[in-house]
Amino acid sequence: MKNRTVKVDYLARVEGEGGIFVKIKGDKIEDVKLRIFEPPRFFEAFLRGRYFTEAPDITARICGICPIAYMMSSIHAMENACGVTVGGQLRALRRLIYCGEWIESHVLHIYMLHAPDFLGYEDSIQMAADYPQIVTRGLMLKKLGNDIMTTVGGREIHPVNVKVGGFYRVPTKKELDPYRERLVKAIEDSVETAKWVNGFTFPDYKVDYEFVSLQHAQEYPFNEGHLASNKGLKISFSEYEQQFVEEHMEHANALHSVHRERGNYFVGPMARYNNCFDKLTPVAKQTAKELKLEAHVTNPFRSIIVRAIETIYACEEALRIIENYNPPPQPSVDVQPKEGVGYGASEAPRGTLYHRYRIDADGIIRDAKIVPPTSQNQRTIEADLRGFASQNLHLKNDDLTWQCEQLVRNYDPCISCATHSLNLKLDRA
Amino acid sequence: MSREEGTKRVIVIGIGNEFRGDDAFGFEVIRRIREQIPGSVDVLLTEGDGTHLMQRWAGCDVVYIVDCITSGAPGGTCFRLDAAERKMPTQFFRSSSHIFGVAEAIEMSRALNQLPSKVIVYGAEGTQLDLGKPMSEPMVRAVRIIGDQLLQELRQDPT
Secondary structure, three states: OOEEEEEEOOOOOOEOOEEEEEEEEOOEEEEEEEEEOOOOOOHHHHHOOOEHHHHHHHHHOOOOOOHHHHHHHHHHHHHHHHOOOOOHHHHHHHHHHHHHHHHHHHHHHHHHHHHHHHHOOOOHHHHHHHOHHHHHHHHHHHHHHHHHHHHHHOOOOOOOOEEOOEEOOOOOHHHHOHHHHHHHHHHHHHHHHHHHHHOOOOOOOOOOOOEEEEEOOOOOOOOOOEEEEOOOOEEOHHHHHHHEEEEOOOOEOOOEEEEOOOEOOEOOHHHHHHHHHHHOOHHHHHHHHHOOOOOOOOOHHHHHHHHHHHHHHHHHHHHHHHHOOOOOOOOEOOOOOOOEEEEEEEEEOOEEEEEEEEEOOOOEEEEEEEEOHHHHHHHHHHHHHHHHHHHOOOOOHHHHHHHHHHHHHOOOOEHHHHOOOOOEEEEEO | OOOOOOOOOEEEEEEOOOOOHHHHHHHHHHHHHHHHOOOOOEEEEEOOOHHHHHHHHOOOOEEEEEEEEOOOOOOOOEEEEEOOOOOOOHHHHOOOOOOOOHHHHHHHHHHOOOOOOEEEEEEEEOOOOOOOOOOOHHHHHHHHHHHHHHHHHHHHOOO
16 A cells, blocks of 8 residues: 655744644545644743733734734733723724734735745745736735834834723824825725735635634624624633633644534634625625625635735725724723733634633733634644545645645644644655 | 935844844844944844835845844854845744745845845854843854944945
């Protein structure tokens, strides 16, 4: 019986360090492991003993690509614990900075990390030589996202202007107004991005996933609402741990989060799109329809189109916020510590990010739990590798390896966040 | 200081993570020589996101980058890499976990014909990159060596 291993020791174009191992015996997949060897960073442990207002700035350091997600989930959890709700223009500014993060992260992933897979390039640099105008468009879009982060957050990586209760300083109308023209152009550019990626060739692979995301009655979700899935889940953030549990696997420094009864699930742009399509903005929705993107996407390779649709959404939403912006009289609301447990979840570019904190009457954090999106997707990535590889055993090792790497990048995994991983090993031993 | 017409626009960029031992190299070199860097030269300390770097050196004539390098050489080994002479080795910059880092930014700029006419990377081999660790002795020595060399080159480069 012919055996083989497909192996990629260090998977490029993902954030963090890890690898994948697929062992094939004859015509069967014998073993699949998403190995994560990025060392654990013990953030949950060293949050203990810190003051509750320090959580956003500490947790922002978990990731250089999605710091806003960490800040927002922790802030909402703290405000939940203290019985405070932030509304009005402060809430709008929170959505605006999240738009900036989605734009910069999605555009980075579409143009620099994932498109080369579809076009047969080793990396975006080779791709840029053949597609200079397209890559330049991507860089301009990403710059816009970064600039929004800087204007609202003080700086683009690990912003410093976001706090429990609001902001340290709010931008003036004059600071935000110049973005109106740029965002109008960015909406056009992100529509062109969606058309461009829609022309790629997608491997034929579909799965009946359980898609989990935030859902909100009025808006496409960033940081408020409830958790929902296409398999009937509808829970508040405080019920998350009743439904989901983290499991330690020997081969990964990142915990696997699974649904207690139904096992693996899928968070991220496809989950949000499938669960919340009706809440997309007009151009985003219209572009999806024009491109004949199904309202329920089940081919994970088509996630690159969904990311482009979400980029349109983020640009439209940012424009709406800026057009309606009036600086609030105070940059933040007062939040006094209150003994209790707070729950927060928000939609990082790559999926739902859950935080839970227990604080004492003095505001000291006594316990913390953080479940990043990549932890939640790991088991599904492994299931996909098993499913996709078993359907494509006829491929030569090089081609199978290429497509398995591509498959992992569908998830835009952030291994640093999850370690919490990537290199790929296909073993046809 | 306003730049006179016809003079070169120069930027010095220190890259690193000050919480990871030797990875703070880029920051430490710039901090050591900052007061002596001519006022007409832009200075940037950053964690090294590639697209950010490309934005910052757009329109510049001369770019000096200082970063920690991991090539397998003995700790503290000093490098001067000229982008005009060679393709940037991506594996040298593994110490940064950023997906799109220094080497990628330089090569992307080259592919898009946007690379400034002179791009020099000054680096030193880092060996102690764990979180919370201090900088290793060889790297502390390299901070002085590279700082002096960079200053000398800056002074020779008319701005």
